[in-house]
Each structure stands twice: as C-alpha cells, then as structure tokens.
Amino acid sequence: MAISRKTKTVKMILDLFGETNNAISIVDLVSIFRNKMNKTTVYRILNRLEESGILHSFSDKDGLKRYAKGNQKTDPDNKNDLHSHFLCDDCGVSTCLPLEIPIPTIPDYKINTSQHLLIGQCDNCHN
Amino acid sequence: MAISRKTKTVKMILDLFGETNNAISIVDLVSIFRNKMNKTTVYRILNRLEESGILHSFSDKDGLKRYAKGNQKTDPDNKNDLHSHFLCDDCGVSTCLPLEIPIPTIPDYKINTSQHLLIGQCDNCHN
DNA sequence: AATCTTAATGCTACTTAGTTGCATTAAGAT
DNA sequence: ATCTTAATGCAACTAAGTAGCATTAAGATT
Ligand SMILES: [Mn+2]
Ligand SMILES: [Mn+2]
Ligand SMILES: [Zn+2]
Ligand SMILES: [Zn+2]
Numbered sequence: 001m002a003i004s005r006k007t008k009t010v011k012m013i014l015d016l017f018g019e020t021n022n023a024i025s026i027v028d029l030v031s032i033f034r035n036k037m038n039k040t041t042v043y044r045i046l047n048r049l050e051e052s053g054i055l056h057s058f059s060d061k062d063g064l065k066r067y068a069k070g071n072q073k074t075d076p077d078n079k080n081d082l083h084s085h086f087l088c089d090d091c092g093v094s095t096c097l098p099l100e101i102p103i104p105t106i107p108d109y110k111i112n113t114s115q116h117l118l119i120g121q122c123d124n125c126h127n
Numbered sequence: 128m129a130i131s132r133k134t135k136t137v138k139m140i141l142d143l144f145g146e147t148n149n150a151i152s153i154v155d156l157v158s159i160f161r162n163k164m165n166k167t168t169v170y171r172i173l174n175r176l177e178e179s180g181i182l183h184s185f186s187d188k189d190g191l192k193r194y195a196k197g198n199q200k201t202d203p204d205n206k207n208d209l210h211s212h213f214l215c216d217d218c219g220v221s222t223c224l225p226l227e228i229p230i231p232t233i234p235d236y237k238i239n240t241s242q243h244l245l246i247g248q249c250d251n252c253h254n
Numbered sequence: 255a256a257t258c259t260t261a262a263t264g265c266t267a268c269t270t271a272g273t274t275g276c277a278t279t280a281a282g283a284t
Numbered sequence: 285a286t287c288t289t290a291a292t293g294c295a296a297c298t299a300a301g302t303a304g305c306a307t308t309a310a311g312a313t314t
Pocket of ligand 4: 215216217218219220248249250251252253
C-alpha cells in the first residue's frame with residue numbers, strides 16, 4: 001500500500017508539500033486539486049505517502065485530518081518521534097513545532113504514543 | 128443555548144454520566160439512546176450540557192468527539208483547566224487524566240489552549 | 255520500441271457524522 | 285389551569301470518507 005509509482009497526480013501533491021512546511025487539511029487538499037484529480041485519488045495518495053513515511057498526519061481541533069511533510073517515526077530506536085502541532089484559531093494555519101512531548105508515566109496505564117495540539121494565534125494574526 | 132429544562136432525555140444522559148467517569152464518544156451515545164431519543168436530540172443535549180459546563184469534550188485519535196463529566200474551565204482566573212486524556216488502543220475506553228499540561232512559550236506564537244491525548248493500553252487490556 | 259503487468263486513477267454509489275427547518279410537545283413559570 | 289417557549293422528533297440535507305469496478309498509464313521486461 002506504499003507509494004510505488006510516481007504518477008502525475010502524486011507529483012502534484014509532492015510539489016505542494018515541497019513548497020510549504022504547513023500542515024494542510026485533507027478538505028483543503030481535495031479543494032486545491034479539485035480540477036486536477038478525483039477526491040478519491042487525493043485520499044489514496046495521502047494514505048500511501050503517509051505509509052511511505054513521506055508525510056505524516058494528525059487530527060486538528062475539529063477532528064479534521066491534516067497532513068504535513070516528514071516522518072514521525074524517524075529516530076534510531078524505532079520509537080515515535082513525537083512533536084507538537086500548532087493551529088491558529090484566527091486564520092486556520094497549522095504547523096509542526098520543534099517541541100518534543102515527553103511521554104509521562106501513569107500508574108495502571110501503558111502509554112505508547114501521544115498527540116499534542118497547541119491552539120492560539122500565529123505570527124501573522126498575533127499582531 | 129445552555130440547559131434550562133430538565134427533560135426526561137436530559138435526565139437520561141445525565142444519569143449515564145453519573146455512573147461513569149469515562150469519556151464516551153458521541154456515536155456510542157447516539158447508539159446507547161437509539162431507542163430512547165432522536166440522534167438530533169443527543170447532539171443538542173450534549174451541546175447544551177457542554178455550554179453549561181456540566182460536560183466537556185475533546186477529539187480523540189480518529190477525530191471522533193468524546194464527552195466526559197466536568198468542566199474544563201473551572202480555575203479562578205478563568206483560564207482553561209487543561210488536562211490530558213487517555214485512549215486505549217485495544218478496547219477503546221477513554222478517560223480524563225489528572226495530568227496538567229503546561230502551556231509552553233513559543234517565539235512568534237501566542238498559545239491560548241492545548242489538547243493532549245495519550246494513547247496506549249488501559250489497566251484491563253495491559254495485563 | 256513494442257509489449258506486458260498491475261499499480262493507480264476516475265467515476266459512481268455508498269456510509270457515516272453532523273446539521274437545519276419546522277411542526278409538535280412538554281417543562282415549569284405565572 | 286393556563287401560557288410561554290425551550291426542547292424534541294422527524295425528515296431532509298451537507299460533508300467527510302470509503303468501496304467496487306472498469307479503465308489508464310508507470311515502468312519493468314522482452
Ligand atoms: Mn508534524
Ligand atoms: Mn477530560
Ligand atoms: Zn493565523
Ligand atoms: Zn483497554
């Protein structure tokens with residue numbers, strides 16, 4: 001189910017993520033490419049790119065899936081390279097943050113991974 | 128839009144949350160009460176209970192909304208009483224955790240609130 | 255360069271989460 | 285007992301996401 005062919009549509013999506021470090025929602029991606037490819041294709045390409053470790057995804061505040069460049073599982077001992085994500089409440093822009101989340105120890109629970117979303121105003125909207 | 132009448136349906140939902148401290152997904156709630164009230168009613172009651180500060184909600188890993196007892200905005204200076212949530216990957220059970228999330232300072236960003244979800248195995252599934 | 259294999263796409267139809275409008279009902283105030 | 289209107293039920297809708305299947309095109313093989 002990983003990426004094996006560099007089709008025109010795959011290239012278009014890779015080009016977009018080559019231009020930005022932002023996390024883009026799947027509905028935006030479907031909209032951006034609405035005249036270039038079928039929405040089913042967008043979903044399928046994103047799945048494959050994620051499985052290939054080229055993109056990673058997370059759920060934002062409203063449960064909407066967002067994709068961003070890079071792999072979340074890149075550190076040597078095969079644990080998750082966990083980082084936080086940011087979401088601007090004003091303009092909706094979303095980014096990966098170079099902020100590692102320590103996984104806490106909780107009695108009676110075994111924690112494998114975590115998701116951390118920071119919500120506020122981005123640089124543009126803040127001023 | 129807050130709760131103003133204690134209808135039969137509101138009481139049923141309050142009774143359920145009186146029995147458990149778990150965070151219950153909205154689809155489960157609709158299913159639990161499918162013979163007792165309309166799904167629209169479930170959605171509307173949950174909205175009102177949340178606005179009233181009786182319940183609070185968050186998005187789980189899959190973007191599904193979950194509700195749990197209590198208010199997230201209860202501390203004196205009117206900031207969010209932020210706590211983490213747990214989701215069991217095996218059985219799907221979800222709980223609030225008595226784990227406060229410190230809001231980090233990040234240059235160029237103004238952070239107002241945050242969401243933190245820990246994913247792993249609960250006590251039952253762990254052993 | 256022509257051929258072949260099958261990954262990938264387009265399209266249609268479907269499922270599910272969540273919402274809206276509106277007529278009807280019932281909480282609880284008067 | 286009456287009245288006001290919050291709350292509900294119902295039906296119809298929107299939007300996110302998925303599945304089946306015929307067709308297309310990457311890119312490997314000859
Ligand atoms: Mn990221
Ligand atoms: Mn909680
Ligand atoms: Zn912004
Ligand atoms: Zn469990």
